[in-house]
Amino acid sequence: MDIEEYVNKIKSKKLNAVNTIKKVISKVKELNKEYNCFITICEDEALEQARLVDKNRKGRLAGVPVSVKDAICVKNVQATAGSKMLEGYVPPFDATVIQRLKDEGAIIIGKTSQDAFGFGSFSVNTNMSVPKNPFDKNRSAGGSSGGTACVTQLADFPHIGIGESTGGSISAPSSFCGVYGLTPTYGLNSRYGLIDYGNSLDKIGPICKSTHDTALVLNIISGNDPRDQTSLNSKKIDYTKFEDIKNYTIGLPKQYFQNISPSVKKSVEEVISVLKKLGIRFVEVDLKTTKYHIPAYYLIAMCEASTNLAKLDGVRYGSRTSFTDSDNYNDYYTSVRSKNFCAETKRRIIIGTFARMSGYRSQYYLKAMKVRTLIINDYKKAFEKVDCLLSPTMMFTAPRFDEIEKLDPLQEYQSDLLTCGPNLAGIPMINVPCGKDENGLPIGFHIIADHLNELKILSVANAYEEAMKK
């Protein structure tokens, strides 16, 4: 049952929201025991919302269960962003996207597991809970929006996931869990209420079971928000009105097909041949700036992150620690932060602080900002000739936890090679599931387009999805 069908049944009183949500809650509690996909399941608030839906029977998402990445604030529900540091922080406000979902009758059922503050690609860099892959519990669900992607795959009921991407945190888990995940143009969806990672990179986006569901959610959550000054004032588009893709030209960045695992490569080659049959023309594209994507991305993201995390000092909210008379405020900050931040969080604070110190600032932070402009121009040049770009989403399928443990930080950062470029450029991308590897693990491909061309990538994704149903 897709979302529209379900919503119609709620509206015509064929289904009762409270009963449905009760079943959904007991189901996700079961799932959570096995897969750790939630940090908080907000049963009371969800049932309260469901009662309202049964009373009004209104909204484009009436009664639809929604799981939200923990970093996105839901009023009166704890938001830890995956870190013990924020345990007990209960925001007194809704993020704008949450407000928009609630206004359409959607029901927030819980807050999902993630890498602390979004710092990771496998959802293991956290001192809260580590989600497991729906296809193999010894493997990662991807990160950092791992919990959201995991529950979206597992849900046998209509379900919407809300994730957030800074450098690939929607694409990676969507690929590993075999679901659709859209990272929008920077500024299309308001960031108000998102616990910041790298503010100039962060984007909230839907993770769903189909292209159509994804487009429907985007219709609802997108649009200008005066509470976020980086939010765009672009024309409202109906993203469910897919375009005819017959005359599209799609570019294949040659740098994006190197070091790809054989099963992923084979799968994506099959995608290309399916799309060719649908009338799409493919050309090779040369993205010369690719080797700078990872260093530029990590420098900017860490510099911004290290300032964002400064406010977490254990004074106003979240975790506290005991305070002795001999302590001065600096000692207190040090002790509360040492205790509650996990290793990767500390690493990023230290690197980010270093890269913006006077003496290093111009050689790291400012240079990365300049390189970012070059990278954007590189993509812009490509889009003069093609409608979209296509590549594998990840170079490999979901790794085992014991494999992840062996990676050093730089190797982990390398896994973002295909995702962090478009994230840095602020251009939209979608992960589309395309089969499984020899271990039965999902593979995904990426369609990327120029700023505000979400309709193009959704149209390609939908065309592929429809073609595969036949």
Added chain:
Amino acid sequence: MSDDVKCIIGLEIHAQMKTNSKIFCGCPVDNNAAPNTNVCETCLGYPGSKPRLNRKVFENGVKIAKALNCEVPKNVFFSRKSYFYPDMTKNFQITQYEIPVGLNGFLKIKWRGEELKIRIRRAHLEEDPGKLVHVGGDITTSKYTLVDYNRAGTPLIEIVTDPDFTHPEQVRDFLNKLRAILEHLNIYDSDMIMKADANISVKGGERVEVKNITGFASIIKALEYEYNRQRIMAKQGLFIKQQETRAYSEQTKTTKPLRVKESEADYGYIFEPDLSWQRMDDARLKSIYSRMNELPDERVERFTKEYKLSEDSATVLVYTDKALADFYEACAKTFKDYELLYNWLSTHLLKCLNYNNVSISKSKVSPELFLEFMKEIKSGCLSERLAKELVKELASTGKPIKQIMKSKNIKEFSDKDLMPIIKKIIEKNEKAVADYRMGNNNSINFLIGQVLRETNFQAGVENIRELIEKVIK
């Protein structure tokens, strides 16, 4: 003060900006509100909240830049200045670093008849942190400290000059001029807080930074103290050998060395990624400038033309207190003897108010009340001596002049009242009358004096003169 030793002073001035709401959220600004009542998720820095720029505050920053003859860059943006301190809600301050709202300006001042150009390096906007309250003492003695976040997010303008001052007196003129500009732009009033950090050195010595001096008067006092200290030391051949940071004490009116960390704080500035760039194209600048109030220098010039005042008089009205110039203009709408109005307002009324220690804007005297008083003077019915008495009463009570006169049993001398007295005096003083008729103008003053004495010095001189002339001629 002898000033035979040359000094160099540079200033960094922070002024609170008058505004209804904070710079990055909608919370009201009210220095008297109960602690932590004017706060929201944004000024408390709650995770998930975002700042949004108060457009009016930003435009006021642009107006200040313009008034200080600064360039306004094409793209203005904000930066994050990171440091940990308990009055900070985010442990970074949103400020301006690379590209502030104003660059490379100047302000001209007059000093000992000479015109001096003080260069302005930059003017930038930033948010004030919260306020620490050291309960039952100060930072060293109190057992605990409370934080009031009401002030967090109050807009500040910071103005940095080049080291162009050569005498503390020039700083007084500069600050006075700056205050008048901010007042005229309706960005500042005398209740608000002005703070400064000042660098000062004398020839041959290293510079001393006097940090965090609060209030207009203290800034001048601190600089005078520090100038004299260094000057006297220099005369004895003692020079400051190493750059030093000092603090000014309100109690002792002296400066004392301040212990600071060896290394200068590293603020790790980055661009504020939550606020978009402000594009300052010509159309936007034109629109902001068109909504700019008249600046004090323009007003002085207008006063000399419109009210035929001397430049000095106009300067007194405009630069003493904007409210004084406003008061003058309110009266001048109907009272057309501009010189007489100026004299009574700037000399007499102001003297009384200063004596009572009230400012013109807080005084009980409204322009309407003062106009009534001026009409009495103009009619010639009041002697100067009496008028001076009455203006004191007016300044302290704020009662209508008629009522004051009645309560003091002051009779108004109409022509009808005066005529019999004048006739009597003329009859008694035939010689003086004859002298006057012979062309001795002084003798009329003698006659006027006699009449005044008869009225107990309550009648107006000009009125008496007119009547005497009428009778004798």
